Amino acid sequence: MSQEGLQEARTKMERAGVSAPAIEVFTNFYQQLESGATGVIREDDIDPLDEPTRLADVQVSDEQAREALDKLVVIKLNGGLGTSMGLEKAKTLLEVREGLTFLDLVAKQVISAREHHGARLPLLFMTSFRTDADTKEYLARYPDLTVDGVPLTFLQNQEPKLRADDLTPVEWPADPSLEWCPPGHGDLYPALEGSGVLDALLAAGFKYAFVSNGDNLGAVPDARLAGWFASSGAPYAAEVCRRTVNDKKGGHLAIRKSDGQLILRETAQTDPADMGHFTDEHRHPYFHTNNLWFDLERLRATLTERGSVLGLPLIRNEKTVDPKDPGSTPVIQIESAMGAAVEVFEGATAIAVGRERFLPVKTTNELLLLRSDVYELDEGGHLVAQTDHSPEISLDPEHYKKVDAFAERFPHAPSLREATRLTVEGDWTFGKDVRVVGDVTLDDRGEKQKVPEGTVLT
Numbered sequence: 217m218s219q220e221g222l223q224e225a226r227t228k229m230e231r232a233g234v235s236a237p238a239i240e241v242f243t244n245f246y247q248q249l250e251s252g253a254t255g256v257i258r259e260d261d262i263d264p265l266d267e268p269t270r271l272a273d274v275q276v277s278d279e280q281a282r283e284a285l286d287k288l289v290v291i292k293l294n295g296g297l298g299t300s301m302g303l304e305k306a307k308t309l310l311e312v313r314e315g316l317t318f319l320d321l322v323a324k325q326v327i328s329a330r331e332h333h334g335a336r337l338p339l340l341f342m343t344s345f346r347t348d349a350d351t352k353e354y355l356a357r358y359p360d361l362t363v364d365g366v367p368l369t370f371l372q373n374q375e376p377k378l379r380a381d382d383l384t385p386v387e388w389p390a391d392p393s394l395e396w397c398p399p400g401h402g403d404l405y406p407a408l409e410g411s412g413v414l415d416a417l418l419a420a421g422f423k424y425a426f427v428s429n430g431d432n433l434g435a436v437p438d439a440r441l442a443g444w445f446a447s448s449g450a451p452y453a454a455e456v457c458r459r460t461v462n463d464k465k466g467g468h469l470a471i472r473k474s475d476g477q478l479i480l481r482e483t484a485q486t487d488p489a490d491m492g493h494f495t496d497e498h499r500h501p502y503f504h505t506n507n508l509w510f511d512l513e514r515l516r517a518t519l520t521e522r523g524s525v526l527g528l529p530l531i532r533n534e535k536t537v538d539p540k541d542p543g544s545t546p547v548i549q550i551e552s553a554m555g556a557a558v559e560v561f562e563g564a565t566a567i568a569v570g571r572e573r574f575l576p577v578k579t580t581n582e583l584l585l586l587r588s589d590v591y592e593l594d595e596g597g598h599l600v601a602q603t604d605h606s607p608e609i610s611l612d613p614e615h616y617k618k619v620d621a622f623a624e625r626f627p628h629a630p631s632l633r634e635a636t637r638l639t640v641e642g643d644w645t646f647g648k649d650v651r652v653v654g655d656v657t658l659d660d661r662g663e664k665q666k667v668p669e670g671t672v673l674t
Contacts, residue, residue, distance in 0.1 A: 221384035222246050225376045228385050232396075235410025237524035238373035238403065244525045245550045250383065255530040257481045259490040262470035264500050265478075268456060268566040269444075276443035284446035285335040285439045287423040289512075290326055293401050294351055294430040295344035295372045301580065302618030306347035308430045309354060310619065312577070313587045316597075319351065321433055323358045324597025329437040332596075337437060338363035338422070341430070342372050342407060344398060365420040370411040372403050377537055380546040388537050388545070395537070401506075402528045402552025409519050418512055425515075427554065428507045433586070433599055434575035435507045442509075444567065451514040452564040454480075454555055455507035457574050459497035466503040468494075469558065469566055478566065479559045480504055484531050484551075502566075504555055505574045514561065526560050528552040571606075575599060580622040581609040587629040607635040607652075612660070615643045630673075638673075647671065 222243065229239050298307030308318035316324075326339045339361060343351050348369055355361060355368060362368050374396045376385035388394045404427065408414040417425075424445060428435030445453055456469060467482040486494045493499055518526065531551040538544040558564045577583050585591075590606055591599040609632075616622045625643070630650035632638065638652050642660030647669035656673045658665070667673065 221378065221382060222250075225378070225385050228376050232374070234373055234375070235406065237406040237410040237519070238375070238399070240524045241403075241406045241526075242375050242399070242550065244527070245530050245552070246378075246383070248530045249378075249532065249548065249550060253530050253532075255485050255532055256487050257470075257479070257485045257529075258487055259493045261473055262479070262481065263473060265456070265469045265471065265502055265566065268502065268568045270568045271441060271444070271570065274440060274444045274567075276440050276447065280447060281439035281443035282333050282335065284424065284442035285329065285333050285337060285437065287421070287446070288335070288437070288442050289338050289340060289366070289417055289422050289425050290437055291340045291342060291404070291425055291427040292322060292430040293404070293427070294341040294369075295347055295398060296430075297346055298619075300617070302620060306343075306350045309350060310577075310583075312433065312583070314593060316593075317354070318430055318433065318577075319354050321593075321597040321599075322430065323355065323361055325436045327358070327361070328596030328598075329439070333439055336363055338366040339368070340366065340413065341369045342404060343369045344372050345374070363420075365416060366422075367413060367416070370407060370413045372398055372407050373410070375399050375550065377535075377547040377549055380534065380548050383548070386537050386545055386547050391538070397549045400531060400551030401554040402556060404554045405515065405519065405526055405557065406524060408515075409524060414512065414516060414519075418516060423512055424509065425512055426507070426509050428505075429576060431578070432505070432507070432574060432576045434571075434573045435505070436573070436598060438573075441567070441569075445509045448565065450563050450565045451511045451561040452558060453509040454558055454564075454566045455505045455509075455569045455573060456502040456566050457505055457569060457571055459501055459503045463497060463503045464495040467553065467555065468500045468503050470500065472559070477559050478564055479529075480553060480555045482531065482553055484533065485529065502568060505569070506555055507569070507573060508555060508557075510557070510561070518560065526557060528556045528560070572601060579611075580616050580619065581611055583619075583622065584611065584626060584629060585609055585632065587626075588632040589629075590632050603633055605636075607632050608637045610637075610639045612641050612643070616640070630667075
């Protein structure tokens with residue numbers, strides 16, 4: 217039945233206009249899934265990452281940095297809707313601060329780097345069919361953002377969700393759009409190839425790519441990093457950060473014992489019995505930021521050599537066809553992580569960067585932090601930390617998980633520069649000019665409460 221399921225899936229993708237490279241990648245993953253592959257990477261099979269090169273120790277001349285930046289393209293992952301935060305449009309359309317969205321700040325960061333270094337530095341967004349139109353419409357306010365010969369967006373692929381019982385494409389007449397899913401951000405590589413963008417970049421004289429999540433406002437174009445990567449001769453590099461006790465969920469790099477190869481292990485690839493090691497910031501002291509650098513020429517050559525299939529590790533994701541209905545048909549979504557390409561390229565490496573290059577917004581906890589006075593926004597769209605350490609924020613998800621509910625309760629972000637931790641339990645609304653000092657917890661009192669204007673919480 218599974219062979220029939222593969223053919224049904226391929227036919228469905230062809231009819232939907234999915235590119236040939238993406239279909240071949242899906243086929244490879246399907247065959248792995250059929251053979252029983254789980255993608256799990258066991259702790260006994262890996263060693264922790266050795267001490268990587270530190271950006272703080274890198275020496276690059278201004279000329280090297282400028283030349284590398286002029287051959288660089290910046291790519292942002294922009295396919296998500298932010299549904300977990302109650303959003304229905306591209307997550308990057310969410311206002312971060314001072315009336316500016318993620319898209320505004322990313323555009324300003326790139327334009328600022330261009331002006332400062334005299335570099336072309338095109339900006340591309342990998343969008344989905346749900347975010348492409350919104351992204352293009354919003355970025356029309358930046359008419360100078362587009363670089364000749366390079367599109368502003370390219371679409372990530374889609375693939376069928378597979379029934380968990382027989383691996384055939386699921387059918388869901390109530391909402392056929394739920395029959396499809398994104399293939400994870402590992403789809404970056406077949407999407408670049410299948411869209412023609414990879415060849416267009418090479419034809420325009422670009423050699424390097426820097427890729428990061430659209431919601432990570434710390435992942436700014438960095439000329440010194442670009443110069444380091446160009447001079448290293450490495451085909452691929454990943455940015456990593458020192459872990460703290462709060463960094464338990466993110467993936468990490470490790471060394472595979474069998475061949476000494478650098479690899480990426482994500483949470484979904486970790487056996488439950490190994491989660492204690494996975495989350496141990498002492499055993500695995502660096503986490504993977506999902507800020508990546510790669511050589512476009514080497515990527516093109518590798519894709520050609522491998523028939524469009526890089527061979528990234530499988531991530532098997534078990535869900536229901538309707539994520540909101542746990543009683544709907546169980547399905548398997550085939551996914552991969554773009555950072556897993558670290559094991560594809562011989563000579564791939566890692567570089568340890570400062571925490572300022574990792575400022576993602578996954579929940580309203582991080583959104584509150586970025587809207588507070590812990591950061592100042594400069595003219596180049598950079599969020600500049602005003603303290604040595606960011607406070608830990610924990611907001612009651614029952615009342616603050618969705619952006620609208622969060623905004624209603626935080627019409628004004630409190631001052632957090634003097635805070636070490638803010639924990640809000642229950643339903644609290646904050647007045648203007650509230651200041652948090654030290655470690656503060658607001659307890660759930662069973663009814664709505666208000667922190668009056670001008671209050672100092674200690």
